[in-house]
Amino acid sequence: MTPRLPPQYQPGPIEADLYRWWTEEGLFGVDRDSGRTPYVIMMPPPNVTASLHMGHGLNNTIQDVIVRFERMRGREVLWLPGTDHAGIATQNVVERLLMEEGTTRHDVGREAFEARVWDYVATTGATILEQLEAIGASCEWSRTYFTLDAPLSRAVREAFVRLYEKGLVYRGNYIINWCPRCQTALSNEEAEKEDVAGSLWHLRYPLASGEGHVVVATTRPETMLGDTAVAVHPEDSRYARFVGERIRLPLVDREVPIVADDGVDPEFGTGAVKVTPAHDPLDFEIGQRHGLAAIDIMTPEGRISEAGPASLRGLDRSEARTRVVEAFEKAGLLERVEPHRHAIGHCYRCHTVVEPRLSEQWFVKMAPLAAPALEAYRTGRLRFIPPRRGDDYAHWMENIRDWCISRQLWWGHRIPVWYCDTEACGALTVSRTDATACSACGGPVRQDEDVLDTWFSSWLIPFSSLGWPDPTADLDAFYPGNTLVTAPEILFFWVARMVMAGCEFMGDLPFTTVYLHGTVRDTQHRKMSKSLGNGIDPLEVIERFGADALRFTVTSGMAVGTDLILDPDDLDSSFAAGRNFANKLWNAARLILANVDGPVRPLAGNAPDVVRPQDLTLPDRWIIARCESTVVAATDAYERFRLNDAGNAVYRFLWSDLADWYLEQCKPRLYGNASGGDVARAVLVKTFEVALRLLHPVMPFITEALWRQLPGHPEAASIMRAPWPGSDARASDPEAERAFMLVQELIGAIRAIRSEYHVDPGKPVRVRIAWRNPAFEAEAETIRRLAKLSDLAFGDPTNEPGGHDVLSDGNGVFVPLGDAIDVQRECDRLGQEVIRLDKLIAGQRRKLANENFVTRAPATVVEHERQKLTAWEEQSTVLAEKRQLLGCG
RNA sequence: GGGCGAAUAGCUCAGUUGGUCCAGAGCGCCUGCUUUACACGCAGGAAGUCGGGGGUUCGAAUCCCUCUUCGCCCACCA
Numbered sequence: 001m002t003p004r005l006p007p008q009y010q011p012g013p014i015e016a017d018l019y020r021w022w023t024e025e026g027l028f029g030v031d032r033d034s035g036r037t038p039y040v041i042m043m044p045p046p047n048v049t050a051s052l053h054m055g056h057g058l059n060n061t062i063q064d065v066i067v068r069f070e071r072m073r074g075r076e077v078l079w080l081p082g083t084d085h086a087g088i089a090t091q092n093v094v095e096r097l098l099m100e101e102g103t104t105r106h107d108v109g110r111e112a113f114e115a116r117v118w119d120y121v122a123t124t125g126a127t128i129l130e131q132l133e134a135i136g137a138s139c140e141w142s143r144t145y146f147t148l149d150a151p152l153s154r155a156v157r158e159a160f161v162r163l164y165e166k167g168l169v170y171r172g173n174y175i176i177n178w179c180p181r182c183q184t185a186l187s188n189e190e191a192e193k194e195d196v197a198g199s200l201w202h203l204r205y206p207l208a209s210g211e212g213h214v215v216v217a218t219t220r221p222e223t224m225l226g227d228t229a230v231a232v233h234p235e236d237s238r239y240a241r242f243v244g245e246r247i248r249l250p251l252v253d254r255e256v257p258i259v260a261d262d263g264v265d266p267e268f269g270t271g272a273v274k275v276t277p278a279h280d281p282l283d284f285e286i287g288q289r290h291g292l293a294a295i296d297i298m299t300p301e302g303r304i305s306e307a308g309p310a311s312l313r314g315l316d317r318s319e320a321r322t323r324v325v326e327a328f329e330k331a332g333l334l335e336r337v338e339p340h341r342h343a344i345g346h347c348y349r350c351h352t353v354v355e356p357r358l359s360e361q362w363f364v365k366m367a368p369l370a371a372p373a374l375e376a377y378r379t380g381r382l383r384f385i386p387p388r389r390g391d392d393y394a395h396w397m398e399n400i401r402d403w404c405i406s407r408q409l410w411w412g413h414r415i416p417v418w419y420c421d422t423e424a425c426g427a428l429t430v431s432r433t434d435a436t437a438c439s440a441c442g443g444p445v446r447q448d449e450d451v452l453d454t455w456f457s458s459w460l461i462p463f464s465s466l467g468w469p470d471p472t473a474d475l476d477a478f479y480p481g482n483t484l485v486t487a488p489e490i491l492f493f494w495v496a497r498m499v500m501a502g503c504e505f506m507g508d509l510p511f512t513t514v515y516l517h518g519t520v521r522d523t524q525h526r527k528m529s530k531s532l533g534n535g536i537d538p539l540e541v542i543e544r545f546g547a548d549a550l551r552f553t554v555t556s557g558m559a560v561g562t563d564l565i566l567d568p569d570d571l572d573s574s575f576a577a578g579r580n581f582a583n584k585l586w587n588a589a590r591l592i593l594a595n596v597d598g599p600v601r602p603l604a605g606n607a608p609d610v611v612r613p614q615d616l617t618l619p620d621r622w623i624i625a626r627c628e629s630t631v632v633a634a635t636d637a638y639e640r641f642r643l644n645d646a647g648n649a650v651y652r653f654l655w656s657d658l659a660d661w662y663l664e665q666c667k668p669r670l671y672g673n674a675s676g677g678d679v680a681r682a683v684l685v686k687t688f689e690v691a692l693r694l695l696h697p698v699m700p701f702i703t704e705a706l707w708r709q710l711p712g713h714p715e716a717a718s719i720m721r722a723p724w725p726g727s728d729a730r731a732s733d734p735e736a737e738r739a740f741m742l743v744q745e746l747i748g749a750i751r752a753i754r755s756e757y758h759v760d761p762g763k764p765v766r767v768r769i770a771w772r773n774p775a776f777e778a779e780a781e782t783i784r785r786l787a788k789l790s791d792l793a794f795g796d797p798t799n800e801p802g803g804h805d806v807l808s809d810g811n812g813v814f815v816p817l818g819d820a821i822d823v824q825r826e827c828d829r830l831g832q833e834v835i836r837l838d839k840l841i842a843g844q845r846r847k848l849a850n851e852n853f854v855t856r857a858p859a860t861v862v863e864h865e866r867q868k869l870t871a872w873e874e875q876s877t878v879l880a881e882k883r884q885l886l887g888c889g
Numbered sequence: 890g891g892g893c894g895a896a897u898a899g900c901u902c903a904g905u906u907g908g909u910c911c912a913g914a915g916c917g918c919c920u921g922c923u924u925u926a927c928a929c930g931c932a933g934g935a936a937g938u939c940g941g942g943g944g945u946u947c948g949a950a951u952c953c954c955u956c957u958u959c960g961c962c963c964a965c966c967a
């Protein structure tokens with residue numbers, strides 16, 4: 001076969017063609033009726049607003065590696081892709097677009113706005129899915145879903161109504177996290193706590209009696225406008241006499257009581273706390289206990305509302321704070337200000353400081369849902385990789401709080417609740433279908449204006465994407481699934497809630513393994529983000545290095561549970577290795593294909609059984625054995641999600657073993673200058689072919705491109721559906737591995753001597769080896785060629801000047817170099833070597849003289865240590881002799 | 890404030906039950922090489938008190954304690 005492959009691998013067009021071919025052949029598709037055991041992974045649906053970033057690249061590469069591995073192992077794989085409507089995020093983006101056009105969503109109206117968002121996501125949603133194709137994602141595209149599509153919307157309503165009917169969805173007035181910028185309620189998880197440097201203001205609250213004051217400490221002085229009490233701990237003797245008295249609040253000129261409540265920590269601040277039930281969760285509880293009024297002093301925008309004094313009305317929260325403090329200071333009521341670090345919530349979408357605010361919202365009662373989800377973890381049915389992530393999960397479940405699910409947005413699933421317009425009735429209609437009349441009185445109704453939290457649709461995906469609530473064949477076949485691969489950031493948002501939903505609606509876990517991978521960061525360990533400008537565009541990487549290179553870097557650069565550090569300013573340092581590896585494979589294949597004509601039959605097992613074992617040379621046996629070891633190591637690593645180990649094992653085999661040694665060794669046989677060409681070809685093709693299959697999950701494109709060119713394979717066959725290489729005992733050969741390793745060592749020693757003495761690379765040298773070794777004799781030709789020898793002889797060295805070395809079995813290597821050698825230099829080198837060895841020997845003798853070691857360490861260990869000592873002693877003797885021969889001082 | 894993780898070559902990291910990869914890989918660096926698959930390559934090389942200190946053990950990068958430095962998660966001390 002003539003190699004028509006160019007010397008440099010061009011991934012771009014090849015990858016695109018292969019992806020198209022895979023799609024046309026339907027190789028990503030799932031077959032419900034294949035009879036094979038399914039393997040199901042739900043892709044974490046990217047937001048429709050997003051474009052592919054490195055996090056997606058990482059997440060989807062990992063999934064694709066696993067999926068391709070399992071597919072080759074014979075599982076019926078369903079990797080189900082989709083996109084998420086991402087309520088707040090998407091609405092924000094489109095609102096920004098409107099702002100640029102000088103208008104707002106309120107100007108255009110709800111219906112037109114929603115239409116506008118649909119237009120927008122029609123393009124962005126498709127784009128990100130196309131981008132996933134570029135990295136080689138082998139998803140079941142025909143089942144792609146969007147969380148706002150009709151079937152999934154039906155599932156959302158079903159879930160809401162069911163939970164409502166069970167009393168697990170309720171409406172109530174509670175303190176929620178409010179984002180004044182997005183103007184919507186958020187869940188606890190959506191309010192990200194962040195430590196900020198603030199102040200603790202000590203304010204004097206005058207007693208209504210006119211005599212004296214109580215000092216309260218607060219981080220939020222502006223909320224005093226909504227105070228309806230001051231609270232102290234019931235056992236705090238400092239304040240006991242004040243309880244029952246009243247405070248006259250400055251600025252608002254309102255009288256409020258001093259109450260005793262054991263929610264107050266007497267140790268903190270002054271021990272007296274101002275109570276603002278409408279703007280603080282603890283204060284809200286105190287208010288409930290003491291029947292206090294809740295005065296909401298803020299508008300949805302976070303400005304002082306009508307409830308505040310005229311002088312402050314309309315001011316932003318932060319401005320109001322300044323003014324309140326000023327007023328206290330002016331009135332001599334500001335006792336002091338302390339610097340104070342504390343955690344405050346920020347909106348996870350826009351990073352605005354959230355406002356705790358009393359508000360009527362819909363909630364899901366979570367404790368009953370958490371119980372089975374926690375149980376599943378405790379019994380070991382649900383496992384996390386790395387395992388420590390399970391502790392976070394359990395801790396969250398144990399301290400579960402109710403989930404605020406209503407959002408004051410327009411983009412999302414409208415809450416399926418209708419309110420009766422008839423005042424006397426006032427009943428709620430909660431319905432799976434659009435209600436037109438009140439379920440109680442038949443009167444006119446209007447639907448709740450709010451939409452549901454995006455995650456209320458996401459948590460249903462493992463079954464809603466398969467047709468739930470209908471009893472579909474997909475559900476039968478593919479629920480429950482197997483594995484979830486995602487980032488730890490959404491453990492609570494999504495993973496934990498999916499488990500709860502699965503248990504609640506399906507009666508079973510949605511998956512049993514959760515693999516939480518790390519985060520992509522820059523060299524300063526900062527998360528990659530648009531705002532920091534430290535991101536890496538995966539598409540640029542793919543264009544410059546190829547998708548395989550991206551995938552190789554991402555998998556080999558990240559161990560289980562660690563982050564992936566990449567340098568955005570030096571893509572070469574991160575991605576060149578993968579590109580180089582692909583090119584190396586490409587060229588190895590060129591060499592093989594140029595010399596293999598005629599079909600080499602595909603063979604079972606990992607040893608080429610067209611060849612009689614007695615015809616195999618030592619290097620043949622060695623590479624077959626190394627291949628076998630690699631099969632075992634890589635398979636084990638993939639199974640344990642140690643993708644870095646898997647990739648590196650195959651990398652080492654293909655590059656170091658196969659290309660550097662075996663290919664070089666068997667060139668004469670390939671070129672026809674030596675006998676045994678057929679054997680070498682069979683071994684070469686076999687081991688290369690096995691390695692390609694092992695590498696396919698990580699580097700699908702180059703492996704497919706080359707695998708299809710190997711002789712003996714049917715045209716239409718894809719490596720994607722080739723069987724996974726199994727372990728093959730016949731291929732194992734530890735003896736050959738040891739013997740050839742010594743050959744490698746010998747060649748390395750001679751090369752090192754040549755290099756050290758600057759022997760002309762083209763000039764052959766002679767070598768003398770102290771004692772005979774069957775492997776050296778058998779492979780004399782290999783050694784001659786690879787070490788550039790004119791002569792290889794055994795026996796005691798002459799006293800010629802030359803370079804010396806000793807192999808790990810104690811055998812001596814001597815390269816006579818005539819006058820070319822610098823005797824002094826060689827003496828120094830040998831001297832240093834002897835010193836090093838003698839130190840080792842002394843330590844080793846001490847160890848072996850230690851009775852404790854000899855008696856208490858395992859016999860095999862002791863024996864090994866003895867052998868080490870013997871080898872070192874032999875080496876030392878050999879080197880000492882050399883020094884004598886050279887006449888070193 | 891509570892819990893957890895990490896610290897190994899200039900950089901990014903392996904090192905799975907303490908002994909058989911107690912020092913490794915890739916990149917970078919240095920020296921040679923147009924060797925007919927590959928310069929995205931080949932051959933050789935320099936480079937680390939395994940964060941500091943203490944302990945357990947016959948033996949510690951590995952186990953324990955402590956300190957330092959980073960990171961993550963959780964938390965209603967206003």
